[in-house]
Amino acid sequence: MNYRNEEIIEAYKLYSKLAVEGASSLGEMRAYTREEHIEELMNQFAAQDHATIIIAGEQVYLVPIASSSPFHMSNETIKKLYLPNNATNLDIYLMYVLAIILLGEFYNSYQTKEPTRMFIGMEEWLEAVNTRMETLAQIDKEVLQKVEEEQEYNWIKILEKWLALDDVKEKAKKLTGVTASRISFLNMTKQFLEKQDMIKDIGNYEIEITEKTKVIIQRYYMDYEYNRGILDFIYQYS
Structure with missing residues (x-):
């Protein structure tokens, strides 16, 4: 041309x-x-x-659409701009899993390419993460190690980190401070996704996904080339 x-x-x-x-x-x-x-x-x-x-x-x-892109945000940049001073790469990996589970709630565990709900509450997101993590934690450690090798993703450490966080039972509106709790980690993930224009806070501790997120999911997110089978692994044990 x-x-x-x-x-x-x-x-x-x-x-x-x-x-x-x-x-x-x-x-x-x-x-x-x-x-x-x-x-x-x-x-x-x-x-x-x-x-x-x-x-x-x-x-x-x-x-x-690849980590080799000059526009791909490095782990160091994410930690510097969005995470506490003592954050590690493990925090980023856990944050990614929480985001996957959040979006899965909008897309019926990634069975549809159109969202099946308009919004989700923070407590419902937390419950979904707890359920999914507890299910994955029941998998034999040798199986997890094999999956880690295939996906190059440290599932054992991710699960250990989440399960070690305090499962605080109070309402989300009382838990906006910086504590070593699951809800505080959810808040941190929420703030990162908001900065990336992936979700929007609509008040009353509820969030919706943006048009940007809908397009990305439809075109790329469910493609094995981009998610390395992580979606299949998270949702095959239901």
């Missing part, structure tokens, strides 16, 4: 803006949505960076 010089320059300008900001309004990205050559060029630029461009609602996002 031959492109005019003006198209290449315009596509590069728009892509550079998206690369810096991570997201832009549809109005700012009008050329991407209306001009086929601009769209093709920007998609090619994104592919070279192991990323993809998605449109969700009134926003256009640049989303990394």
Whole structure:
């Protein structure tokens, strides 16, 4: 395909803006949505960076689809920006599992590609995590070790960390402080997902998923290439 010089320059300008900001309004990205050559060029630029461009609602996002992408957020960056000073990589892995379980509540344990509910309460999310973790904890340790080798994911340590956290029984509204409790870890995960525009707090300790999340799940999240079978492992023991 031959492109005019003006198209290449315009596509590069728009892509550079998206690369810096991570997201832009549809109005700012009008050329991407209306001009086929601009769209093709920007998609090619994104592919070279192991990323993809998605449109969700009134926003256009640049989303990394591989850890090799320059836009992929490193563990060190996540710890520095979103986690307590004493956080480790294990905290990040646990946070990821909590996010998977949260989204699974919206998608019927990933059996559907359309959400089956509008929102979820924090306590219901906590209950879902407890149930799933307790189920996985019943798996023989040798089986877990084999799964760890296959997925390169430290399930034993993740389960140990969650089960070691205090299962505080009080209402969520009384547990917003920084404590070594499960609800506080859920709050930390919630805040991270909010910053990434993945979920939205709608009040009354309830949250909903965003249009960005819906598009990502439909296009990538259930693909084995991207989740490494983690979804299958979490939900095969029901």
